[in-house]
Amino acid sequence: SKDGSKAGSRTGSKMQGSDKMSTLVLLSRDGLEEYYQYFEKAGYKMFDGNAHPSDMQVEKVLYDTETACGIQFLPDTRVALWKALRYQWFRGPGHVVPFIERSRVPGISLPKLDYRQxxxxxxxxxxxxxxxxxxxxxxxxxxxxxxxxxxxxxxxxxxxxxxxxxxxxxxxxxxxxxxxxxxx
Structure with a gap:
């Protein structure tokens, strides 16, 4: 604009905090790059790197991909794809704390109720x-x-x-x- 304001440039992805990430990079982290072609065909070439998708949002992405390509992922593959999409937020920029699977958390042993020091x-x-x-x-x-x-x-x-x-x-x-x- 003539007055020198930069209001129009504030709509860019850097200002909104949404860093786009290629689906190929996202899938290749877990060794699933062979399934990129299906996501590309369904229109999911890029994902928001800072997004924290819910379970239902990830299910919708997988369902849309299966519907658009006329395929159905095998259960093991579907679980691996679901985890790659759902857990990508934990590995995203600014998240220095690694995600820990629930099964890897060691159990704690508590004393019995009638325990005396x-x-x-x-x-x-x-x-x-x-x-x-x-x-x-x-x-x-x-x-x-x-x-x-x-x-x-x-x-x-x-x-x-x-x-x-x-x-x-x-x-x-x-x-x-x-x-x-x-x-x-």
């Missing part, structure tokens, strides 16, 4: 100070019959990391009590 039976003064900050030990009256004296139940619970600083005041008062009473 090893230091439950130890006196608080005998426990390492760093470990002392990680739990709270409380004693409360119990309804259970006692052999001698009042029945007392000792509760030993972990302190979440975000509350460890706040628990120190409570802990210091419980430390003196814990040193007087044996845990059993």
């Amino acid at each position: 090893v230091d439950f039976n130890m006196r608080v003064k005998d426990i390492d100070p760093d470990r002392q900050r990680q739990f709270i030990r409380k004693t409360r009256p119990s309804d259970a019959p006692a052999f001698r004296g009042p029945a007392v139940a000792t509760l030993h619970s972990a302190v979440p990391p975000e509350r460890r600083g706040a628990a120190q005041g409570v802990f210091s008062s419980l430390t003196a009590l814990g040193n007087l009473l044996p845990c059993a």
Whole structure:
């Protein structure tokens, strides 16, 4: 325009953040370049490199390709093509965190519900100070019959990391009590 504004140039793909990627490059990453001819015939020569396609969008691309070419991909091939299209966003520019398959995530083992820490039976003064900050030990009256004296139940619970600083005041008062009473 005459006034020197560049409003018209802001509609380019660089300004909108859509970097186009060739379907051939996308498929060749997974060794599927032989199927490029079908996507080209269906009109899918390029894909938006920054797009995060949903499951249904990928299904639509595969369905359109099969319909336009009059073919039907074998189930194993269809799964490989689906993954190549669906997961391309994870490998795109600006995504430095690699995509991890759910099957590759190792399982975690949690303790049983009735699990007691090893230091439950130890006196608080005998426990390492760093470990002392990680739990709270409380004693409360119990309804259970006692052999001698009042029945007392000792509760030993972990302190979440975000509350460890706040628990120190409570802990210091419980430390003196814990040193007087044996845990059993």
